[in-house]
Ligand SMILES: Nc1nc2c(c(=O)[nH]1)N[C@H]1C(S)=C(S)[C@@H](COP(=O)(O)O)O[C@H]1N2
């Protein structure tokens with residue numbers, strides 16, 4: 001088992017919602033993994049047992065109801081498995097074991113890390129975060145994972161590295177979308193090293209107290225809760241550090257509509273639709289969109305000297 005260093009807020013008496021953690025753990029053991037198999041270590045890849053759940057970090061309060069799990073896990077964007085929102089049946093074919101992640105580019109030492117190995121070197125926590133797709137739908141999800149800054153620490157980038165690229169899985173035999181050769185596979189996107197070190201940048205390995213399901217980016221994905229969702233690559237296989245600003249999948253496809261920074265702003269419309277409000281998955285309620293998706297107190301300083309640049313889409 002994993003030996004973890006507990007942080008102050010992880011002590012049981014300071015836990016925001018201890019019952020949800022207990023219930024999440026029970027659900028994961030009894031449901032996703034199967035109690036007997038989990039104990040015997042027979043249920044899927046070994047890392048699945050350490051990918052979720054974890055104690056909730058109370059620093060990030062969503063201010064919204066958590067989206068019902070069935071909605072967040074059945075309405076997805078995962079183009080490798082098709083361009084509809086219903087990709088779960090196709091995504092179930094994703095091969096998630098063994099899973100390794102390559103670290104390369106401007107790093108002290110390029111290397112490959114097995115997911116299990118990687119998870120032994122980080123502290124998992126649960127964060128309830130708002131997610132805002134550029135298409136103007138939104139969800140609020142309890143993710144399990146670890147701060148992206150820990151991934152940066154493990155990668156040991158050199159000082160010249162200014163940007164990070166997350167490349168995602170391209171499995172010819174399981175992903176029918178790859179046959180659509182006009183899309184710039186593999187899906188990838190990136191951020192600045194400063195953004196990757198910001199405390200809001202997160203790497204998720206689970207949701208709702210269970211390992212990530214394939215359609216939501218199993219076994220490991222990025223989350224930038226203050227940016228539009230296309231900046232959050234799923235099923236990451238490679239993390240590259242470089243000096244030049246990268247061009248992501250959507251910017252390659254349509255640079256006039258999707259740029260690099262893509263921070264959420266209700267006042268800057270997409271060229272084809274307004275970004276002023278968003279539809280909540282589950283309830284279908286429409287609510288006003290917030291600048292930086294409501295995370296400005298954490299991330300606005302990153303852009304203090306960039307207000308004349310294209311940081312909003
Ligand atoms: N590899 C990959 N990652 C991806 C996508 C994709 O098509 N392929 N879609 C992105 C978009 S547009 C969004 S909104 C989110 C959706 O995440 P979800 O399905 O977990 O809600 O994943 C992002 N990451």
Ligand SMILES: [Mo]
Pocket residue numbers: 077132133134135228229230
């Ligand atoms: Mo999206």
